[in-house]
Amino acid sequence: MSRPTPALMIQATGSNAGKSTIVAGLARALVRRGLKVAPFKPQNMSNNAAVAADGGEIGRAQAVQARAARMLPSVHMNPVLLKPETDTGAQVIVQGKRRGTLRARDYLARKPALLPAVLESFSHLAGAADIVLVEGAGSPAEVNLRDGDIANMGFAEAADVPVVLMGDIDRGGVIASLVGTHLLLPQGERERIRAFMVNKFRGDPRLFDDGLRAVSQFTGWPSLGVVPWLPQAAWLPAEDAVDLDRAQPSSATRTIAIPVLSRIANFDDLDPLGMEPGVRLVFVRPGEPIPMEADVVILPGSKSTIGDLAFLRAQGWDIDIKVHARRGGHVLGICGGYQMLGRLIADPEGVDGSPGVVEGLGLLDVTTTMSADKSTTLVRGVHCPTGSPVVGYEIHLGRSEGADCARPLVMVDGRADGASSTDGRVQGTYLHGLFAGDAFRKAWLSRFGIASSLAYEARIEAALDALADHLETHLDVDQMIKIAHSRQTTSASAA
Template identity: 55%
Template sequence: MAAIMVQGTGSEVGKSVLVAGLCRAFANRGLNVRPFKPQNMSNNAAVTFDGGEIGRAQATQAIACRVPASVDMNPVLLKPEGDRVSQLIVRGKVRGTLTSGRWREGREGLLEEVLASYRRLADEADLVVIEGAGSPAETNLRAGDIANMGFARAANVPVILAGDIDRGGVIASLVGTHSVLDPADAAMVHGFFINKFRGDPALFAGGMATIEQRTGWRSLGIVPWLAPARRLPSEDAVVLDHPVVGRGHRAIIACPITPHIANFDDLDPLKLEPGVEVVMVPPGRAIPDAAMIIIAGSKASRADMAFLRAEGWDIDILAHHRKKRPVLGLCGGYQMLGRTIADPLGIEGAAGTTTGLGLLDVETVLGDDKTLTQVTGEALGASFSGYEIHLGQTTGSGTDRPLGRLSDGRAEGALTADGLVAGTYVHGLLGEAAQRAAWLARIGVAGQGPDHHSDVDAALDEIGEAIERALDVDAILAIAQRAA
């Protein structure tokens, strides 16, 4: 068994994509590879074959390895419910909530479980490619760390460090990381590489030499800007900091960005369609005149419903409906389309009931049992495959007219008699080309894009090939073989 850990000089330096690319590059060499991230924080999650949930990035990395995703690939997942509160998922199952103040003590008890998951993966693989979180330079978080050097030291896994040149200051970020690390932590780093480079890498030869001289770390290469990464599922809400605004003459599909938006990668397959433009609507803006509105998933559907009203988006959605234009609610969005969302146990905050948009004759009651399952079925005359990941049960006369049927015959979702309002708990509904085309036909657009799953796989191939060209992959594998 061999292992390598990719850490970064900061968040958003591209670690998730780099790990996915390395996984595909090594898998293409015939190695049995597994991805691993000790601790992740994201509301974009995926359901595994063994009935748990992990971060979306690790599920994508599993695809890169050409293996099913398992809960051991991301044993600790934090799903933010507010600025200082997160739901804690351990090996795919909810273990409670944690405030930021309690996290420092709580994470120390998780290291053994993290190591146990890692060892299970190591036992079945030739190579484990591990992704760090944030940066090891955040030395204020070093005590009790399980995400970066704390894990690397405990598992005796060598580290390579990635720096992002696109944001500037990459020499200082790498040299600075070296200068603030504890010497024993710095000794775990066996090399570095540069990510997101635009132009001729030869122009940065002097920069690479400076970093090598100042740190003593080996240069492993310069990765170019990876355009295919845009086709991979979105991992977290950072991508929503620069939302798309409508332009051009394509049919607009609008989605409001609520504070607790989750699994908004459900909309990614629509980006494959030349006839539509997905517009993510930020707070402070009205929902534009659109062919369709999609209300995405939510980590806190009652709070996001209240936010919809505070923004006046409920008025926009109801006006859109009066124009006889379709509305689709996904998971938490499905709950918001109903008459009420009740939380008698205070699962998502203070106990109580929130009035929904009332466009579907359904009611939702939140409970402490989370549904986590992969599903297949048919809706609108076309097949789909995806997964359910939600709290609560939705009932009412609206479910007597289901949107579709699961492969086991169960009814799924709700659809109004006029076919204009639909709700579903299926994430990934729009991934298959025929299913997506059925929805686009309702707004007069011909679906032309491929299956999203096939496109993601093709993008991973392109990224893996770029990694092989840009990095000294042989040297990275040799470093990985030093793992215990």
């Protein structure tokens, strides 16, 4: 009987504690030690998705973790992805493929049936890896969600994976959150947690030594260390829109404004622009006007195009964008944002909400028809105005046609994508990830008199290496590896 692959699950006392970043940094640290590392997240909820190498969608964070592990992203790294479309419903993606949309109550009833697919994907990855790094979701202490859980302790119990619990000191109350989690968990789940760690410390981490001792005293868990805040990690592609506000270069000469839609999706499209020294990236929050000094307005992707079009109008942004265009400003729509720029959006089957037809912003002469067929494709092409190479991906429902499609933004595998107005100031495309390519970004920014000096891919690689160095310095990585190997011992004992 073969021994199980070593595995370690990072759970946290709450959302946005930095689990994704820690797993990415550990993956890079371990792969530099010569291990073949597979990242895994059983269930993710995010509208920031990526297209895997084997087709289908996974969370953006798992694609970053795959990159950190120097692996191609696979649908098995995130077998269940929930993409919120409303406050009470989400599109359900299983092993990369759309299964439909469920209301939250219905999903809670059905999620136990997804555990076999989750375990199948975990086994698939474990069979080809030296170690699997598993990321939890939210908090294991959400006792109201424990029945049928597949994201935290439910998965850890089913797959017999040891857990390290992480607390976020930046938001305050980290001792209470760690000790409170211990209090709420049943004895068996407490014992599955082998150690704890603290993330996002600002200042001298030695000042928290007494805090570490207090947590260990109350819980019996040993400490693996305190991870200080690392600014370089802030620009790694994120999965939560809460991460949109980041420090930016102070030498900006041009302003690009992005309305923050209620269901904004794939917002990491904009990360490379925010890292350019000549660009001031302004995320316009609900209730705020689009700044008049903006040189460009980018309408980002959306998980609910028709719903977010109504949201955009409710903020008065439709008026701001039209005024911006009339004053000679530039507008770019990406995916859902592209669809909004057209004349009409038809949804005869109700795949994006209720069946019907709604008026778009009318800045592009195109009409979009929604359908249940979903495109998830990695693509390569050419930027039509400059001939620069482009690399990106498609994740969208719907098809857009019209006179302005005769002036596509890019040519992809011999076919046209996107549209441009007659004066070229309003453009749209279905392609995500375009700005990550240095050649395309340089060509696009040059139109606004911005000289690009960013080597984006090199910057991301440097950030991952810096993160790995950071964790090696501040965490007991050797002990984490030992904990991962303890899975072999406990599984053998159970057998």
